[in-house]
Amino acid sequence: KDVLNGGDGNDTLGGDSGDDKLNGDAGDDELNGGDGHDTLKGGAGADTLTGDDGDDKLFGEDGDDTLDGGTGEDRLRGGAGRDTLRGGDDDDHLKGGDGEDTLAGDAGSDTLLGEGGNDVMTGGSGEDLLDGGEGDDQLDGGADDDTLYGGAGADRLNGGDGDATLYGAVKPDSSGHGGDVDDNILRGGDGHDKLFGSFGHDDLAGDDPTNVLGVWGNDALHGGGGDDTLWLGAGDDTIDGGVGTDTLKLALGGGGGTVDLKSSGQQDSGADYGRNTITGIENLVGANDDDILKGTDGVNEILGGDGDDTLDGRGGDDVLEGNDGADDLDGGGGADDLSGGVGDDTLAGGTGNDYIEGGEGADEIWGDDPDDNDSGGNDQMYGEAGDDLLHLGGGNDRIDGGAGSDTLVIGDTGFDVQVDLSVTTAQDNGYYGTNTITGIENIIGSDQSDSLYGGDAGGRIAGGTGNDEIGGGAGDDTLLGEAGRDTLYLDAGNDRLEGGDGEDTVSGQGTSGVTINLGSQGGGAQATGVGNDVLTGFENAEGSVFADTLIGDGAANDLHGMGGDDTLTGGEDDDHLWGGDGDDTLDGGDDFDVLRGEGGDDILISRGGGGYGDQMYGGDGEDEFHFLTTAGADGTIGDFERGGTDLIVIRFGSFTWSGTTPTNNGAWYASSDRGVTVYFDTDADGTPGADNTQP
Numbered sequence: 001k002d003v004l005n006g007g008d009g010n011d012t013l014g015g016d017s018g019d020d021k022l023n024g025d026a027g028d029d030e031l032n033g034g035d036g037h038d039t040l041k042g043g044a045g046a047d048t049l050t051g052d053d054g055d056d057k058l059f060g061e062d063g064d065d066t067l068d069g070g071t072g073e074d075r076l077r078g079g080a081g082r083d084t085l086r087g088g089d090d091d092d093h094l095k096g097g098d099g100e101d102t103l104a105g106d107a108g109s110d111t112l113l114g115e116g117g118n119d120v121m122t123g124g125s126g127e128d129l130l131d132g133g134e135g136d137d138q139l140d141g142g143a144d145d146d147t148l149y150g151g152a153g154a155d156r157l158n159g160g161d162g163d164a165t166l167y168g169a170v171k172p173d174s175s176g177h178g179g180d181v182d183d184n185i186l187r188g189g190d191g192h193d194k195l196f197g198s199f200g201h202d203d204l205a206g207d208d209p210t211n212v213l214g215v216w217g218n219d220a221l222h223g224g225g226g227d228d229t230l231w232l233g234a235g236d237d238t239i240d241g242g243v244g245t246d247t248l249k250l251a252l253g254g255g256g257g258t259v260d261l262k263s264s265g266q267q268d269s270g271a272d273y274g275r276n277t278i279t280g281i282e283n284l285v286g287a288n289d290d291d292i293l294k295g296t297d298g299v300n301e302i303l304g305g306d307g308d309d310t311l312d313g314r315g316g317d318d319v320l321e322g323n324d325g326a327d328d329l330d331g332g333g334g335a336d337d338l339s340g341g342v343g344d345d346t347l348a349g350g351t352g353n354d355y356i357e358g359g360e361g362a363d364e365i366w367g368d369d370p371d372d373n374d375s376g377g378n379d380q381m382y383g384e385a386g387d388d389l390l391h392l393g394g395g396n397d398r399i400d401g402g403a404g405s406d407t408l409v410i411g412d413t414g415f416d417v418q419v420d421l422s423v424t425t426a427q428d429n430g431y432y433g434t435n436t437i438t439g440i441e442n443i444i445g446s447d448q449s450d451s452l453y454g455g456d457a458g459g460r461i462a463g464g465t466g467n468d469e470i471g472g473g474a475g476d477d478t479l480l481g482e483a484g485r486d487t488l489y490l491d492a493g494n495d496r497l498e499g500g501d502g503e504d505t506v507s508g509q510g511t512s513g514v515t516i517n518l519g520s521q522g523g524g525a526q527a528t529g530v531g532n533d534v535l536t537g538f539e540n541a542e543g544s545v546f547a548d549t550l551i552g553d554g555a556a557n558d559l560h561g562m563g564g565d566d567t568l569t570g571g572e573d574d575d576h577l578w579g580g581d582g583d584d585t586l587d588g589g590d591d592f593d594v595l596r597g598e599g600g601d602d603i604l605i606s607r608g609g610g611g612y613g614d615q616m617y618g619g620d621g622e623d624e625f626h627f628l629t630t631a632g633a634d635g636t637i638g639d640f641e642r643g644g645t646d647l648i649v650i651r652f653g654s655f656t657w658s659g660t661t662p663t664n665n666g667a668w669y670a671s672s673d674r675g676v677t678v679y680f681d682t683d684a685d686g687t688p689g690a691d692n693t694q695p
């Protein structure tokens with residue numbers, strides 16, 4: 001182990017093997033450590049230091065020195081002056097000191113620190129770290145994956161080969177940027193590079209796939225070749241993605257940014273982002289604010305980030321993701337993939353065969369253009385978590401509401417639409433094509449005459465305007481006819497049925513007869529048999545194929561018994577009763593009624609209250625016509641079968657039958673070619689009322 005001191009003058013010192021210490025002192029000295037872990041100090045003067053083999057420490061000190069570490073993990077310090085440092089093999093640590101120094105890491109993963117002065121630094125092979133420090137420095141990472149910091153000053157950084165990370169300023173603080181206000185030039189070189197400018201007007205460009213960030217100044221960002229990522233920061237920037245599929249990310253937060261990739265000139269990107277010229281970009285990524293991001297007529301991928309974002313894919317097969325926030329996504333033309341993410345989102349696929357996921361939240365989804373029902377393709381719409389609205393559109397769609405209470409919305413096309421939620425396979429929905437609909441509990445109808453039926457789960461079905469047919473299916477449903485002449489069907493479950501505006505009908509169906517009482521609408525159960533149902537806003541009622549009981553209210557009602565042995569009671573006002581098949585009993589109640597027994601052996605009861613007479617038609621079968629009228633009420637039997645099996649029953653008081661002779665408080669008849677007229681005198685004044693039996 002040698003210790004050699006040169007003293008004043010130009011000395012030449014050689015250490016041989018061992019851990020030597022060589023001190024050149026004043027003068028232009030040449031020091032060679034040889035083998036071993038040597039320490040070489042040049043002293044004042046323009047010295048040349050060579051570490052040779054071993055892990056050496058070389059200190060140039062004052063003067064313009066040349067340091068070469070040789071093999072081993074060496075530490076080189078240039079000191080004052082214009083020094084040249086070369087690390088040699090292995091992982092070396094080079095520090096230029098003051099002055100305009102030249103540093104080369106050579107082989108190994110080296111650390112190069114320029115410190116003061118305008119330095120030139122090259123990393124060489126290996127994963128190197130280069131920091132220019134103060135001054136206008138030139139940094140080249142060389143081969144492999146290097147990290148370069150320009151530091152203070154107007155620096156020029158080149159990533160070289162490999163995946164390099166370049167910072168125009170010092171190492172970024174917690175805000176993501178350094179404090180340099182000078183104008184830097186950053187070039188990515190080969191590899192997948194990341195470029196970060198600073199507060200100055202920086203010029204950033206990649207070659208192969210690159211990540212480029214301008215940050216604060218009026219920057220020029222160039223992606224070059226490959227699939228690059230460029231960051232939009234503050235200032236008026238010029239951004240060109242270059243060749244490849246390039247992505248522009250919004251780097252800031254606080255005010256929201258606006259980017260339109262179809263804009264060919266300078267565009268206003270918001271108060272935080274300045275006015276920018278953006279070309280050669282295919283994809284966009286928003287920040288955590290309310291961003292507005294618009295694509296081109298080509299293929300785009302647009303990610304909103306957090307915040308309430310507006311994403312517009314325009315033409316092409318686009319991918320749009322809203323992420324967190326209440327986002328508005330419009331796929332535009334092409335076969336698009338839309339995902340709302342977390343939040344109450346609005347998603348519209350536009351034209352083309354689109355795939356849409358609402359994500360978490362109460363989302364509203366269109367497969368088509370919301371303003372054009374004829375624009376749709378064969379879409380797939382999934383509401384997922386939350387209470388979603390899914391719009392039925394053109395094409396043959398797949399619709400799944402997912403978790404939550406989801407609603408199918410039928411737009412107005414000028415055509416009637418049929419939807420049955422109990423069908424889980426493909427179904428013909430009329431104008432809207434053949435669709436597969438699952439996971440839907442509720443329906444909102446159109447302005448046309450729709451046929452809408454629920455599924456096994458309880459839900460809410462609203463017909464809208466038009467003459468609709470609505471059924472709830474199993475479960476406890478709410479059925480709303482709304483405007484128009486609607487028919488609402490009773491089903492299993494305890495349902496609430498509201499006829500709404502127009503002349504509406506409640507209809508029984510199921511595996512047993514029903515009882516419908518229109519006279520007690522609005523409170524308690526007014527329909528039983530297939531559940532205990534509450535009715536409001538109905539004028540008419542229909543039974544089932546079983547034995548039903550239908551009761552009218554104080555207004556004019558149409559009651560249809562349909563099949564089975566039914567009992568129909570009209571109540572007040574002018575009612576129309578149809579018995580249908582079966583042995584029915586029809587009682588018109590007060591005022592002028594029309595009773596039609598139709599098939600079966602029916603009983604028709606005329607009360608003729610208020611001086612009115614009813615019209616009765618027995619139809620097929622052995623019918624009975626019962627007159628329970630007041631004085632002066634003329635009833636008409638329209639199809640009494642003379643010589644047949646029909647029967648007239650008169651219960652009007654106590655009469656004496658006198659054949660063809662009129663008598664007080666009597667009953668008599670007179671025949672003519674028009675038929676038989678039966679007369680009754682009820683008040684002994686010789687003036688009878690008349691019930692006319694037609695031939």
